[in-house]
C-alpha cells in the first residue's frame with residue numbers, strides 16, 4: 137500500500153463537527169451528545185489546514201446537527217471564498233443534516249455556493265428511530281422540507297439507516313425516498329454493538345435486499361438514472377477488482393474528522409478516542425501515525441484470508457479498534473453477514489443487466505467518464 141505523502145494528502149476533505157448538540161436523539165447516533173461547539177478560530181484553522189499541498193479541498197459540515205450552527209457555516213464559506221480570491225484555492229462544501237432546520241434562506245445559500253447536501257431520513261419508518269427529545273417522531277416536521285430541499289438541491293443525497301427495528305421496511309424506505317424525488321440514495325446498516333441483530337432479522341435483511349434488487353432492475357430497465365448504495369458500491373467492487381480496497385481506504389484516509397475543540401481523528405466514529413487522534417488544526421496532522429493506522433486498516437484480517445469475497449468486502453480501515461498495544465481489525469459478525477448476504481444479490485442484478493446489454497448500466501459502470509457526463513447532464 138502506497139503511503140501518503142508525509143507532508144500532506146494529495147486531496148483532503150475535513151469533516152467538521154461544528155457541534156455535538158442535536159435537535160433529535162436518533163437511537164443509532166454514534167456522536168456523544170454534549171454542549172461542545174466549534175469556534176470560528178478552530179473552523180478557519182481547519183479550512184487552512186486542508187489547503188496544504190493541494191489546489192482543492194473539501195469541508196463537510198457535520199454534527200450533531202450542523203444547522204444549529206448556520207451562522208458559523210456562513211462565516212466559514214465567506215472566509216474560504218476570500219482565500220479563494222487571494223490564492224485560487226478551490227473549496228468544496230458538503231453538509232449532512234437531519235433537515236429539521238432547513239429553510240429557504242439556507243437552501244438558496246447552499247445552491248449559490250455549491251454546498252451539496254445529504255439528508256438523513258428513514259422514510260415511513262422515520263418515527264421509529266429519528267425522534268425529538270420529547271420522544272415524538274420527526275416525520276411530520278419534515279413533510280414540507282423535502283420538496284423545498286429538492287427544489288433547490290435536486291441531486292441531494294437521501295440517506296437512510298437500516299436498524300434491526302426497521303429492517304422489515306428497508307425496501308419501502310428506499311422506495312419512499314425515490315418517490316419523494318431523491319436520485320442518490322444511500323443505506324447504512326446500524327452495526328453498533330448494542331443493535332440487536334438476530335439470524336431471523338438478517339434473513340429479513342436478505343429479503344429486503346431482494347426487493348431492492350427488483351427495484352434497481354426495473355428502474356434501470358426504465359432508464360431512470362439513480363444511484364443506490366449498497367448496490368452500486370458492490371457492483372463497483374467487482375469492476376474495480378484489486379483496486380477497490382486501495383481506493384476505498386485512501387478515500388477514507390483523506391477524510392479525517394475535526395472535533396469541536398480542533399483535535400483531529402481518523403474518522404468520525406473514532407472521535408475522542410486518543411488511539412485515533414492524529415493531530416490538531418493548530419499543530420497539523422501527524423502523518424506518521426496516520427500512515428500507520430492506514431496501513432493497518434488496509435491489511436486483510438486473519439479471519440478473512442480464506443474468504444472468496446475478501447477483495448470486495450468493506451472491512452477496510454473503518455473497522456479498526458485499538459487493544460492497548462496495536463490496531464486490530466474488529467469486524468462484527470453482523471457486518472460480515474451483511475457482506476455475504478448482499479454480494480450475491482447485487483451480482484445477480486449486475487449479471488442480468490450486463491447480459492441484457494442494458495445501455496444505462498454499462499454506461500454507468502464501465503464508462504470511466506460517466507460521473508463527469510452524469511454531472512454535466514444533471515447540472516445542465
Ligand code: SF4
Pocket residue numbers: 439440443444445446447449450451467471472473475476
Ligand atoms: S465477508 Fe466476512 S469473512 Fe469475507 S472478507 Fe468480509 S468480513 Fe471477512
